Amino acid sequence: MASFVSIPRCDLDDSPERTRSLRSGFLQSCDRFPGRPALEVAGKAIGYAELRDQAAAFAGAFGATGDDEPSLTAVFADRSVTAYAGILAALFRGHGYVPLNTKYPPDRTRGMLSRSGCRCMIVDADSEAQLDDVLAGVETPLTILLPHRDDVDDAAARWPVHRFLGARDVAGAPMLDPAPVAPDGLAYLLFTSGSTGTPKGVMVMHRNVLAFVDVMADRYGISEQDRFSQLPDLSFDLSVLGLWVAWERGACVCCPTARQVIKPGRFITDSRLTVWTSVPSVAVFMKRLGGLKPDQYPALRWSLFCGEALPLDITQDWHSAAPNSVIENLYGPTELTVACTYYRFDAETTPAECERGIVPIGQAFPGMTIQVVNDDLRPVEPGEVGELIATGPQLSRGYLNDRVKTEAAFVKPLFRNCGTGVSPVEQGSERSVNHRIHRRDAGATQDAGATQDSEMISKPSGDGRVFYRTGDLVRRPSAGGPMTYVGRKDDQIQILGSRVEIGEIEAVLREQAGVDTAVAIGWPRTAGGAAGIVAFLGTDVAEMDNLGRGVEACLPPCMVPREYRLMPNIPRNANGKVDRSALLRILEESK
Amino acid sequence: MTTTAATDVRAFLLEQYAEPLARHGVSAEQVSDGFDLLREGIIDSLGILDMVAAIEERFGMTIDFENMDAEQLTRVGALSRYVEAAIRCRT
Numbered sequence: 230m231a232s233f234v235s236i237p238r239c240d241l242d243d244s245p246e247r248t249r250s251l252r253s254g255f256l257q258s259c260d261r262f263p264g265r266p267a268l269e270v271a272g273k274a275i276g277y278a279e280l281r282d283q284a285a286a287f288a289g290a291f292g293a294t295g296d297d298e299p300s301l302t303a304v305f306a307d308r309s310v311t312a313y314a315g316i317l318a319a320l321f322r323g324h325g326y327v328p329l330n331t332k333y334p335p336d337r338t339r340g341m342l343s344r345s346g347c348r349c350m351i352v353d354a355d356s357e358a359q360l361d362d363v364l365a366g367v368e369t370p371l372t373i374l375l376p377h378r379d380d381v382d383d384a385a386a387r388w389p390v391h392r393f394l395g396a397r398d399v400a401g402a403p404m405l406d407p408a409p410v411a412p413d414g415l416a417y418l419l420f421t422s423g424s425t426g427t428p429k430g431v432m433v434m435h436r437n438v439l440a441f442v443d444v445m446a447d448r449y450g451i452s453e454q455d456r457f458s459q460l461p462d463l464s465f466d467l468s469v470l471g472l473w474v475a476w477e478r479g480a481c482v483c484c485p486t487a488r489q490v491i492k493p494g495r496f497i498t499d500s501r502l503t504v505w506t507s508v509p510s511v512a513v514f515m516k517r518l519g520g521l522k523p524d525q526y527p528a529l530r531w532s533l534f535c536g537e538a539l540p541l542d543i544t545q546d547w548h549s550a551a552p553n554s555v556i557e558n559l560y561g562p563t564e565l566t567v568a569c570t571y572y573r574f575d576a577e578t579t580p581a582e583c584e585r586g587i588v589p590i591g592q593a594f595p596g597m598t599i600q601v602v603n604d605d606l607r608p609v610e611p612g613e614v615g616e617l618i619a620t621g622p623q624l625s626r627g628y629l630n631d632r633v634k635t636e637a638a639f640v641k642p643l644f645r646n647c648g649t650g651v652s653p654v655e656q657g658s659e660r661s662v663n664h665r666i667h668r669r670d671a672g673a674t675q676d677a678g679a680t681q682d683s684e685m686i687s688k689p690s691g692d693g694r695v696f697y698r699t700g701d702l703v704r705r706p707s708a709g710g711p712m713t714y715v716g717r718k719d720d721q722i723q724i725l726g727s728r729v730e731i732g733e734i735e736a737v738l739r740e741q742a743g744v745d746t747a748v749a750i751g752w753p754r755t756a757g758g759a760a761g762i763v764a765f766l767g768t769d770v771a772e773m774d775n776l777g778r779g780v781e782a783c784l785p786p787c788m789v790p791r792e793y794r795l796m797p798n799i800p801r802n803a804n805g806k807v808d809r810s811a812l813l814r815i816l817e818e819s820k
Numbered sequence: 821m822t823t824t825a826a827t828d829v830r831a832f833l834l835e836q837y838a839e840p841l842a843r844h845g846v847s848a849e850q851v852s853d854g855f856d857l858l859r860e861g862i863i864d865s866l867g868i869l870d871m872v873a874a875i876e877e878r879f880g881m882t883i884d885f886e887n888m889d890a891e892q893l894t895r896v897g898a899l900s901r902y903v904e905a906a907i908r909c910r911t
Contacts, residue, residue: 491858491865492890517869519884725866761866774843786864 250410250435251417252320254442254477256281262453262479268313269456269483269500275310277479282404283310284317289402290374290394291322291349299346301418305329305338305360306353307462308484311376313472315351316463322349323408325415325433328463331355333785335362337428341420344430344629348372364388374399412436418629419466421563422721422730422788430629437566438469440622444594445474448571449504449531453479457504458497460490460511465726466563467536471506480504494520497529505529505554508536508726509757512543521550529554535561535568536726538714538757539588544574560590560714562728564638564697566623569597572711582711584704587756589711597621600696601705601712606642611707614715618642618696625697641693714757722751723758724787734762734788741779744768746799748807749790752816764790765812769797824879824907829900832878836871837862853897868894875903881910 263278302319306312319326327345329338354377374394381393416435420428457475459482461467475482483500515521529551539558561568572591582589593599601615609615627635702715720731731749738747746767751759800811834848840862857863883906892898
């Protein structure tokens with residue numbers, strides 16, 4: 230089991246690698262296994278040393294980092310060598326990375342780019358097709374690297390405000406020595422759905438993700454012989470698992486093309502994977518297309534599912550298809566750095582431990598502390614349902630430039646009688662909690678550039694620490710059993726692994742349709758959430774083509790309704806609130 | 821015994837996706853054997869499951885797509901022939 234790594238040394242000196250940061254494991258693997266494959270994209274391998282040199286040249290092309298520059302670099306690239314070299318280049322510059330996604334509407338991407346304050350961006354060949362749309366209206370001068378292009382003059386002519394770099398700049402660049410990084414500096418910034426229509430940027434620090442990587446790499450005994458799947462887009466934090474846990478130990482990251490993603494089973498076999506990570510929906514998809522047959526994937530050692538509720542029946546089918554792999558269910562929100570609980574599947578004992586056919590989420594990672602609490606942040610009794618709150622080394626820094634939302638979600642319950650701190654949930658039953666909530670200190674959401682001065686979190690103040698409120702309802706274990714997932718507390722819904730704020734979709738629908746009432750319902754329902762969205766609009770007339778296009782321009786694909794229904798009199802309950810269960814019944818009846 | 825020919829499957833797909841095809845300005849005649857529903861944006865990767873469900877419902881049987889590779893699964897000609905063969909095997 231993992232020995233939990235404490236906060237990294239803070240003595241920044243002339244040697245940047247004295248302070249461990251996210252890139253350190255990759256650089257060590259470069260020294261230990263320079264010729265071994267670090268990455269395989271579309272079946273083509275690239276070695277550790279080669280990838281390092283490419284990233285260092287990217288970093289060098291940008292030149293020295295400006296002092297007044299926010300310490301983040303955007304990577305508008307996916308499923309390409311440029312995407313991964315770009316992330317490494319950001320870290321070599323001493324920056325965190327901000328993954329942008331071509332599947333998102335350009336307006337949304339532009340918003341993320343501007344909110345992150347990035348001045349530098351790395352773009353791959355496929356994503357360049359969207360670049361003009363993203364740049365429209367961006368007034369802050371950017372330095373944009375298009376490493377696939379020999380000639381960037383036309384782009385520079387179209388966008389005189391920005392500076393463009395191409396392949397020649399990379400080839401002629403001095404390789405940049407990694408710049409110093411503070412442990413509290415940002416490793417990456419990922420955006421999650423926000424209820425008021427603006428995505429929230431989650432600030433994950435180096436020490437957060439290093440804690441996560443150490444738990445994973447130790448627990449699964451990862452070595453240079455392993456080959457990891459890398460299915461999720463880089464804008465989804467599950468990608469952090471496959472990427473950084475593999476690189477920490479010299480393993481190979483196998484990234485399927487968008488086409489290979491359609492046939493994950495073929496990808497497992499062709500890429501000779503030993504470690505599988507995905508959202509459970511991928512397994513459901515594989516089963517549906519006949520890709521989960523007994524003993525189909527004998528080479529898999531580990532199968533790690535994360536991101537949404539894991540149905541028991543699919544897990545059993547996976548167990549039979551990959552009989553030599555140990556299956557674990559990981560749980561955690563982006564704010565707690567990918568995952569913070571685990572549960573190991575056991576064909577004999579798991580069925581009895583499931584709740585409503587969903588595999589338990591188990592127990593906290595070593596080092597993480599979990600409590601199951603009521604609305605006053607008092608622990609509920611064993612066997613009762615409450616909200617999961619958690620703290621520990623993986624607790625992120627909060628939402629970028631959004632103090633209100635940070636203070637609402639990162640709270641400081643004052644636990645009494647806790648001389649040694651809050652105990653993990655299994656032992657925490659008799660602890661009493663003072664229900665006064667101390668909001669996170671001011672300053673928690675300063676600009677990402679001001680990462681050096683953080684005294685923000687996890688410092689015990691009195692006997693209380695800052696906990697993140699997940700909004701997830703779980704059943705507190707009793708008698709040594711595992712924790713089980715019950716559902717969401719609020720109007721978030723899980724759609725294929727993404728946490729989506731229903732309120733964000735409804736805000737866009739109201740605006741685009743020009744109606745007062747718009748309701749988004751997750752439909753069809755799946756074990757852990759929904760496969761898509763159906764929209765009800767409180768009107769009997771709508772210009773559907775324009776509406777569809779308008780909505781698609783505002784929301785990522787998983788949040789775009791798959792069906793619109795016009796309903797002038799949307800059912801309401803006695804309090805005048807929209808009766809969502811009535812709408813759900815309408816959908817069920819019309820199935 | 822009736823068998824379902826690949827042309828029936830093709831006709832079903834054209835009917836099923838008539839609206840998005842029209843939106844993309846593609847007429848039935850322009851849908852060649854090699855026309856890729858995914859690449860042309862007629863369906864997305866999630867839409868593959870809907871497509872499979874629709875085919876299975878229309879032709880009244882479940883079909884194992886495991887032996888079809890990723891390049892072929894969303895091409896009208898290859899998909900139609902695969903479904904035809906699957907139905908023929910069953911009947």
